[in-house]
Amino acid sequence: xxxxxxxxxxxxxxxxxxxxxxxxxxxxxxxxxxxxxxxxxxxxxxxxxxxxxxxxxxxxxxxxxxxxxxxxxxxxxxxxxxxxxxxxxxxxxxxxxxxxxxxxxxxxxxxxxxxxxxxxxxxxxxxxxxxxxxxxxxxxxxxxxxxxxxxxxxxxxxxxxxxxxxxxxxxxxxxxxxxxxxxxxxxxxxxxxxxxxxxxxxxxxxxxxxxxxxxxxxxxxxxxxxxxxxxxxxxxxxxxxxxxxxxxxxxxxxxxxxxxxxxxxxxxxxxxxxxxxxxxxxxxxxxxxxxxxxxxxxxxxxxxxxxxxxxxxxxxxxxxxxxxxxxxxxxxxxxxxxxxxxxxxxxxxxxxxxxxxxxxxxxxxxxxxxxxxxxxxxxxxxxxxxxxxxxxxxxxxxxxxxxxxxxxxxxxxxxxxxxxxxxxxxxxxxxxxxxxxxxxxxxxxxxxxxxxxxxxxxxxxxxxxxxxxxxxxxxxxxxxxxxxxxxxxxxxxxxxxxxxxxxxxxxxxxxxxxxxxxxxxxxxxxxxx
Numbered sequence: 175x176x177x178x179x180x181x182x183x184x185x186x187x188x189x190x191x192x193x194x195x196x197x198x199x200x201x202x203x204x205x206x207x208x209x210x211x212x213x214x215x216x217x218x219x220x221x222x223x224x225x226x227x228x229x230x231x232x233x234x235x236x237x238x239x240x241x242x243x244x245x246x247x248x249x250x251x252x253x254x255x256x257x258x259x260x261x262x263x264x265x266x267x268x269x270x271x272x273x274x275x276x277x278x279x280x281x282x283x284x285x286x287x288x289x290x291x292x293x294x295x296x297x298x299x300x301x302x303x304x305x306x307x308x309x310x311x312x313x314x315x316x317x318x319x320x321x322x323x324x325x326x327x328x329x330x331x332x333x334x335x336x337x338x339x340x341x342x343x344x345x346x347x348x349x350x351x352x353x354x355x356x357x358x359x360x361x362x363x364x365x366x367x368x369x370x371x372x373x374x375x376x377x378x379x380x381x382x383x384x385x386x387x388x389x390x391x392x393x394x395x396x397x398x399x400x401x402x403x404x405x406x407x408x409x410x411x412x413x414x415x416x417x418x419x420x421x422x423x424x425x426x427x428x429x430x431x432x433x434x435x436x437x438x439x440x441x442x443x444x445x446x447x448x449x450x451x452x453x454x455x456x457x458x459x460x461x462x463x464x465x466x467x468x469x470x471x472x473x474x475x476x477x478x479x480x481x482x483x484x485x486x487x488x489x490x491x492x493x494x495x496x497x498x499x500x501x502x503x504x505x506x507x508x509x510x511x512x513x514x515x516x517x518x519x520x521x522x523x524x525x526x527x528x529x530x531x532x533x534x535x536x537x538x539x540x541x542x543x544x545x546x547x548x549x550x551x552x553x554x555x556x557x558x559x560x561x562x563x564x565x566x567x568x569x570x571x572x573x574x575x576x577x578x579x580x581x582x583x584x585x586x587x588x589x590x591x592x593x594x595x596x597x598x599x600x601x602x603x604x605x606x607x608x609x610x611x612x613x614x615x616x617x618x619x620x621x622x623x624x625x626x627x628x629x630x631x632x633x634x635x636x637x638x639x640x641x642x643x644x645x646x647x648x649x650x651x652x653x654x655x656x657x658x659x660x661x662x663x664x665x666x667x668x669x670x671x672x673x674x675x676x677x678x679x680x681x682x683x684x685x686x687x688x689x690x691x692x693x694x695x696x697x698x699x700x701x702x703x
Contacts, residue, residue, distance in 0.1 A: 197247040199690040201239075202226045205683050208611070209266040209275070212671050212679070213292075217620035219245045219674050223273060223292065224681070224690065225266055234259050240273075242292055245674055247692055253295060261286070264316050269332035272359055276330045276340065278316050283309050287340065289359055300357060300364065307346035315343055328609045331381055333413065336360045339389055341381050344368075350376040356389070356413060365416030369393070379409070380605065383437035385445070387413055390436040393421065408433050408447060410475065420475035424467070429453060429482060431467040432601060440513035444478065445471040448511065448521070450601070451482055462600070463505075465489065468519070468575040481575035492580035500525065503582055504564050505600040507608065510618035512626055512649075517573025520649060522628040524613050525564035525582075526590075526604060561590035561603055563612055566630055568647060568654060581654065583647060585632045586640070588614055616644070619672040625650040627657075629670060629678065634660060644670045644678055646697055657697040665691070 204227030213220040221244045228239045235256045242250040260281035267274050277286040287300040304312070315329075331339050337359040345351045354367045369377045375395045382390045388410040396404045409421040424431035424447060431451045439446040447470075450463030465484040472478055485495040494501035504527025512520045564587055570579035590612035607613055614631040621627060628647045633640040646657040657676070661668060665682035673679045673694055682691045 195247045195694045197243060197249065197692045199224060199226070199241055200688065201228045202688050202690050203228055205690060206263065209263055210681065211266070211268055213268060215270060219672055221245055221250065222671065222679065223268065225263070225275065226690065236261060240290070247694065253290070255297060262316065265328070265330040267330045267332045267338055269336065269338060270334045274330060274338045274357065278312060280309050280313060285342070287357060289357065302355070307349070308344045311343050311346065333384060339381065341379055343378070348376070350378065352377055352379040354379065354389070354391070354411060356416060367411055367416050382433055382435060385438040388419055389413055392433045406430070406432050408436060408475070422475045424449070424469055426480070429464070429467070431469065434508050435511050437511070439470060443473055446513070447471060448508065468571065479575070483577045488577045489580060493582065502565060503567060504562070505604070506567060507604045507613065509613070509615045510628060514624050519571040521569040522618055523567045523569065524615050525567065526607055527562055527564065528559050528603065529562050531560040561592070561607055561612070563588040563590055563607060563614060566647065568649070583656070585614060585630065585645065588612055616670050617672050631670070642668065656700040658700055659695045659697050661695070
């Protein structure tokens with residue numbers, strides 16, 4: 175059970191007295207916050223990288239600069255490289271030794287993967303030629319995020335010490351599929367996996383996690399004509415061969431689980447899989463979940479243990495619940511899973527739900543009529559609803575996978591501005607919210623074997639306006655210490671990164687001034703009433 179931490183005022187003094195480190199980067203003509211980050215090793219920040227567009231050297235090329243800083247914001251070096259004007263930077267990933275940049279060139283119909291070692295100037299280039307319908311699919315998929323928080327990587331993830339995994343959608347609307355590529359930088363080789371084509375079926379995949387030998391995905395197939403039947407699987411790809419080690423459904427005679435996290439279970443070679451569970455089979459896209467299931471699988475995908483935690487029974491001990499919808503919170507998306515040495519599991523999540531869109535309803539009523547808009551169930555109907563990102567939550571499970579703690583941390587609701595179909599499942603909506611950067615979650619970072627911080631964006635009320643802030647939930651052996659840093663600013667965009675000690679790094683983009691301002695900001699404990 176979570177306990178509240180009451181801190182004396184003296185704990186504020188170290189944070190108040192700590193001097194702020196600062197640094198500025200100039201000549202920044204273009205910058206995406208998702209293409210920057212912290213170099214981490216064993217939950218310790220070693221430094222930072224910031225990739226941005228700078229002054230063009232020629233009319234038909236775009237110049238990129240990569241600034242490398244140490245953990246105290248001292249500049250280490252800045253590297254430059256050029257690309258064509260049509261080249262768009264999509265995502266960046268760091269595996270602890272190298273950086274990979276994913277570029278999209280719709281004019282040349284190709285993806286470019288560039289690998290850079292921060293301690294050298296050498297750049298390795300991998301290209302992937304695209305079919306025409308895949309180019310159009312990626313044009314839509316790679317649109318810039320619109321949220322206030324940094325979007326999490328969707329297409330490119332690191333494999334620590336070895337390389338990188340890329341998962342992209344391929345094909346058109348009625349031939350949708352996916353491709354997984356592994357760039358084994360350490361062994362200087364690559365492989366790709368594409369599911370076998372089946373008539374009238376479309377395929378999709380979402381990365382879940384990895385072990386030393388396996389990459390884990392949630393895969394799903396749909397009837398391409400009517401989208402009436404959807405089947406979900408857990409697929410494990412061998413990192414050595416690129417072939418499926420197994421593909422299994424997480425289902426029994428009563429329930430089906432939709433996997434949203436998978437990774438190695440601490441202290442064993444088994445897998446831990448977590449996700450919402452549903453009554454019956456093939457229902458997860460059309461019904462609300464009954465709770466959260468935890469599965470333990472062996473190395474072949476065989477189920478060793480399954481525990482179902484029900485909203486109506488287990489969660490209702492801590493919060494009001496109605497029909498798979500947690501009151502005040504909505505549905506729950508899992509951002510971070512922490513396994514502690516004693517077998518406890520702590521989940522950091524964020525709520526979201528669908529609500530009526532007053533502006534969309536009014537506009538649709540004036541054009542088509544509300545009844546007509548509702549009956550279509552398509553893009554017009556999607557304008558009648560909007561996604562609301564609600565509060566943060568911490569969940570704690572014991573070593574037997576039973577829920578033993580659940581606590582909600584209130585924050586300002588965030589409106590995710592994209593059209594959601596009336597019949598879109600909550601889990602598909604969560605994917606889009608995550609990809610577009612509308613979740614307020616920023617990062618989680620361990621600070622010991624039994625402690626970690628989960629950070630998110632929030633607001634503090636003043637007499638005349640609301641002040642942006644960074645909120646931190648510091649979990650220490652069952653205690654939850656609430657910390658914050660106020661972030662008043664006139665910058666166009668802000669992002670918060672992890673830092674060593676009781677502080678965070680704040681990056682601010684000033685577009686008109688073409689500069690990026692960086693500073694280390696101390697965290698201050700919040701005294702609870």
